[in-house]
Amino acid sequence: MTTKKVVLRFSAETADKPIIYHLVKDYDLIINILKAQINPHKEGTMVLEISGDKYDEGISFLEKQGILVQPLETxxxxxxxxxxxxxxxxxxxxxxxxxxxxxxxxxxxxxxxxxxxxxxxxxxxxxxxxxxx
Ligand code: SF4
Ligand code: SF4
Structure with missing residues (x-):
């Protein structure tokens, strides 16, 4: 099982989509939200710990939604x-x-x-x- 910490950056268009719900339901991933924030322009930043066998598929899903995913080594x-x-x-x-x-x-x-x-x-x-x- 893969476990990684990542930073997600949402545009205003994607910030209100049920992204976490789909990661859990469709990709069977375990999500631990470490930090989350939405700015006045409705752009969001979220720091997550993600675990599961379908980690790569889940990340591909996020990127297809237009979400920028970066490793937390940054x-x-x-x-x-x-x-x-x-x-x-x-x-x-x-x-x-x-x-x-x-x-x-x-x-x-x-x-x-x-x-x-x-x-x-x-x-x-x-x-x-x-x-x-
Ligand atoms: S220190 Fe800089 S990067 Fe970190 S939350 Fe504050 S403004 Fe954002
Ligand atoms: S990091 Fe220091 S120099 Fe830069 S904006 Fe903040 S207080 Fe000013």
């Missing part, structure tokens, strides 16, 4: 030398993985809360947030 990290603690990212991070610590006003990063939405990579003016594979 992680977001912060380049501490580059970060200026400007705070821009903290306002856009949906899970408060990036947050302002008071009273110091330093910007902290808690990787455990990160759902890999990649918003901070677009926001950061000095490119301090990076994807590590």
């Amino acid at each position: 992680e977001v990290v912060r380049n501490e030398q580059r970060c200026t603690s400007c705070g821009a990212c903290s306002a856009h991070c949906p899970t408060q993985a990036l947050y302002i610590e008071r009273p110091s006003m330093d910007v902290r990063f808690d990787g455990e809360k990160c759902i890999l939405c990649l918003m901070c990579l677009k926001i950061c003016p000095v490119r301090a947030m990076e994807v590590r594979v």
Whole structure:
């Protein structure tokens, strides 16, 4: 039996489809939802642990639905030398993985809360947030 952790990225068109239901019912997969989030544009990110003999078929099904599937070996990290603690990212991070610590006003990063939405990579003016594979 295959067990893997993956990140799914949904467009607004696919975010409300019963994807998990089909993975369980049609492909006999065991799904453990580790993290999930939908942004104001109705785009979704979900981190799943998937187990089952039909793992590959289930992933093909997801991709045919237009869902981007990435292995969880990917992680977001912060380049501490580059970060200026400007705070821009903290306002856009949906899970408060990036947050302002008071009273110091330093910007902290808690990787455990990160759902890999990649918003901070677009926001950061000095490119301090990076994807590590
Ligand atoms: S990728 Fe960046 S913005 Fe998204 S959850 Fe992780 S730290 Fe927050
Ligand atoms: S936007 Fe970039 S420079 Fe500003 S606090 Fe976030 S990681 Fe640091």
